[in-house]
Amino acid sequence: CPIEEEEDDDDESLGEQRSRSESTMKTSGPFHAVRVSPLAPLNRAHILLYSLALFAALRLRLHFPATSLPSFLLLAADLLLAFMWFTYQALRWRPVRRREFPDRLLHAVAPDNLPAIDVFICTADALREPPASVASTALSAMAFDYPPEKISVYVSDDGGSAVTLLAFAEAAKFARYWLPFCRENGIVTRSPEDYFRSVEGGEPETVKLEKMFQALKEKVEKALQRGDICNDITQGEEEEEILKKWKGFIRNDHPSIIQVLLQSSKDSDVTGKPLPNLIYVSREKRPTSHHHFKAGALNALTRVSSTMSNAPLILTLDCDTYSNDPRSPLHALCYFLDPAMSSNLAFVQFPQIFQGLNKNDIYATEVKRLYTINPRGKDGLGGPNYVGTGCYFSRCSLQGNTLPPSLPRQPTDSISSEFVIRKAREVTSCTYELGTKWGTKIGFRYGSLSEDFHTGLHLHCQGWKSVFCYPEKPAFLGDVPQNLNDVLSQRKRWSVGLFEVAFSRYCPLTFGTTKASFLEGLSYAHEAFWGSWSIPITIYCILPQLALIYGTPLFPKVSNPLFYLYAYLFLAAYVQDLLEFLAAKGTIRRWWNDQRMWMFIGLTSYLFGTIQFLLKKVGVSSQGFNVTSKVVEDEQRERYQKGVFDFRAQSPFFVSLGTVAIVNLSSFAVGLGRAASLQGSLDELFAQLFLSACVVANCWPIYEAMFLRSDGGKMPRMITVFSLLAACFLHGIGYLMFSV
Numbered sequence: 001c002p003i004e005e006e007e008d009d010d011d012e013s014l015g016e017q018r019s020r021s022e023s024t025m026k027t028s029g030p031f032h033a034v035r036v037s038p039l040a041p042l043n044r045a046h047i048l049l050y051s052l053a054l055f056a057a058l059r060l061r062l063h064f065p066a067t068s069l070p071s072f073l074l075l076a077a078d079l080l081l082a083f084m085w086f087t088y089q090a091l092r093w094r095p096v097r098r099r100e101f102p103d104r105l106l107h108a109v110a111p112d113n114l115p116a117i118d119v120f121i122c123t124a125d126a127l128r129e130p131p132a133s134v135a136s137t138a139l140s141a142m143a144f145d146y147p148p149e150k151i152s153v154y155v156s157d158d159g160g161s162a163v164t165l166l167a168f169a170e171a172a173k174f175a176r177y178w179l180p181f182c183r184e185n186g187i188v189t190r191s192p193e194d195y196f197r198s199v200e201g202g203e204p205e206t207v208k209l210e211k212m213f214q215a216l217k218e219k220v221e222k223a224l225q226r227g228d229i230c231n232d233i234t235q236g237e238e239e240e241e242i243l244k245k246w247k248g249f250i251r252n253d254h255p256s257i258i259q260v261l262l263q264s265s266k267d268s269d270v271t272g273k274p275l276p277n278l279i280y281v282s283r284e285k286r287p288t289s290h291h292h293f294k295a296g297a298l299n300a301l302t303r304v305s306s307t308m309s310n311a312p313l314i315l316t317l318d319c320d321t322y323s324n325d326p327r328s329p330l331h332a333l334c335y336f337l338d339p340a341m342s343s344n345l346a347f348v349q350f351p352q353i354f355q356g357l358n359k360n361d362i363y364a365t366e367v368k369r370l371y372t373i374n375p376r377g378k379d380g381l382g383g384p385n386y387v388g389t390g391c392y393f394s395r396c397s398l399q400g401n402t403l404p405p406s407l408p409r410q411p412t413d414s415i416s417s418e419f420v421i422r423k424a425r426e427v428t429s430c431t432y433e434l435g436t437k438w439g440t441k442i443g444f445r446y447g448s449l450s451e452d453f454h455t456g457l458h459l460h461c462q463g464w465k466s467v468f469c470y471p472e473k474p475a476f477l478g479d480v481p482q483n484l485n486d487v488l489s490q491r492k493r494w495s496v497g498l499f500e501v502a503f504s505r506y507c508p509l510t511f512g513t514t515k516a517s518f519l520e521g522l523s524y525a526h527e528a529f530w531g532s533w534s535i536p537i538t539i540y541c542i543l544p545q546l547a548l549i550y551g552t553p554l555f556p557k558v559s560n561p562l563f564y565l566y567a568y569l570f571l572a573a574y575v576q577d578l579l580e581f582l583a584a585k586g587t588i589r590r591w592w593n594d595q596r597m598w599m600f601i602g603l604t605s606y607l608f609g610t611i612q613f614l615l616k617k618v619g620v621s622s623q624g625f626n627v628t629s630k631v632v633e634d635e636q637r638e639r640y641q642k643g644v645f646d647f648r649a650q651s652p653f654f655v656s657l658g659t660v661a662i663v664n665l666s667s668f669a670v671g672l673g674r675a676a677s678l679q680g681s682l683d684e685l686f687a688q689l690f691l692s693a694c695v696v697a698n699c700w701p702i703y704e705a706m707f708l709r710s711d712g713g714k715m716p717r718m719i720t721v722f723s724l725l726a727a728c729f730l731h732g733i734g735y736l737m738f739s740v
């Protein structure tokens, strides 16, 4: 019985409303409420106005003879901008906000009746994803405020590393102390790594646990450095026995390795309470068979867990996404246990929120639009995208209702019985999926490097719904890449993955709009075609600037009333973007960096991603899933924390950025010169001069890195030279285009 639509427009903030309702309405009432944004009507009115202006501007472009190359390019750019704008409006149509009342839920549902939860944690590279941190993420989920015997944590190790198994074997021992410690002291940050980062010393109990965790970390690090686990690292026969499983195998060629590290029915913590199940899984890998990256790993875990705990709910977590609020399961259950929703609710997605961002978020790694603004927009249509982590699924949405709920087994069989382990190994073998619907019709979907986007789209198209759950206190926190090259590479992977969906038979524009709903399809299309931002961004960052150098006007004069049409289109887009950003608790400085990174990403990740995707289409190259590194060197971390750009990499991305920076600097200088000396040219060329000025302002960190800095994060000399050469080349093209 949820409140379907509660359009109360009082001034109370959501937080206040929540605490008030929770304290006064403990007895009964719905578990959650939803409210449509009061801005929705305003958004719709603005959509109308803006689309009229857009239409007029496109007509104007068509009027110029599109025979000349520059007008043709500008027309192409404008059409793409219009397309991206249009698809985005679906997200502004009906944004909603929700809130949950977990206390009411606890009041209404006895602990015995709470459903079991299987937690999936993926890791893929012991060097880029430190195993002790992965174990810390697992511990944070094991320590949920939830009956421990109802929690099972499964870790998928695609990195095929004995060190990860060691870290988990150690974590299993540490859990005996850690879980009661959290419970008894009311600790909220239950990832030990993050808890001890913020808390130092204190009670003897705290100091003791800190020492234990430190010892765990050191042991794991020692093993990592050695690259081998010797007897002096392991302790006791039991651990040696466990680690033997990895003897003689390498990461891309090994059988399934499955180890039950904790078993709720047998193992208990130091106070005698049961512990959650903890299971290590490294699915079979052979060089000859495709493993489908993270989606493959998640599907393997889905099947392994169905042979063991088979919980009706599944939480997926990336190895760096630790729980920051032990009550997140209860928030999710406020939806899953609502009979009005549960029948077609596939998943409850929490936002991705990150720790360790620098003050002004120079690389815009918060990705506010993707992770917090857009999901609210989608939530009003049929539900947010799945974003890969911090998401509770109903198992049926992944496995289909047709599947037998569990394998036939004796109730007396424990999850570590020979029979169950044999089954689990069977379902994680390389050949198990051949000829099945895994990855196509059921489970996490294959065929895209953005498996999360792809899976969410499929579920919505099958008629499932989802919910965006955004409690005041971040439920999960993750890591961000801390240098520019890593950020740009990550976004390139995303854009390729999204293109793979956009140009498949599941294109959101056709498949999405018809199978889900028109607006949902549009909103999915907006993200699927992200990579195509590269075309208008590149054109607008180069072409008008070259024309300016040669004195060719491409936009109406300031004295022409049509100039105001362009001014409106430009300003309204940026101002609306800014307002939305601020409304989502952003700051102006962060917004500025966000729009700068949009431009940088367009000129690099999206551009290279588009090219790579095309090459892949014609069969030239293909890319795997490059795991983002979660290890940061001290020097880099320091630079990042100071908010200084890091260009220390021989990266082709930087040549692209450097070239655009130089072209704009020169056109801005020439343009200013023209405006000062030639009468009337400011009137004619103002729009282009303004555009150059904007790009120059955005490129400021690049000029610094090329010409002013001397620290380790400056632009490599070679990259500066290549950029200068490329800029000269572009000037030559400009000469041919505008002067001959």
Ligand SMILES: O=c1ccn([C@@H]2O[C@H](COP(=O)(O)OP(=O)(O)O[C@H]3O[C@H](CO)[C@@H](O)[C@H](O)[C@H]3O)[C@@H](O)[C@H]2O)c(=O)[nH]1
Pocket: 122, 123, 124, 125, 129, 156, 158, 292, 293, 294, 297, 317, 318, 319, 320, 387, 388, 389, 449, 450, 451, 452, 490, 493, 494, 497, 625, 626, 627, 628, 629
């Ligand atoms: O073959 C693989 C590759 C990756 N992973 C895991 O996938 C997760 C995400 O990888 P990461 O390198 O951190 O990628 P990001 O770009 O930071 O991740 C975002 O984008 C991914 C899709 O590209 C989503 O899967 C993630 O949930 C989302 O946070 C990590 O836990 C990896 O261990 C695997 O398990 N197997």
Ligand SMILES: [Mn+2]
Pocket: 318, 320, 479, 628
């Ligand atoms: Mn990540």
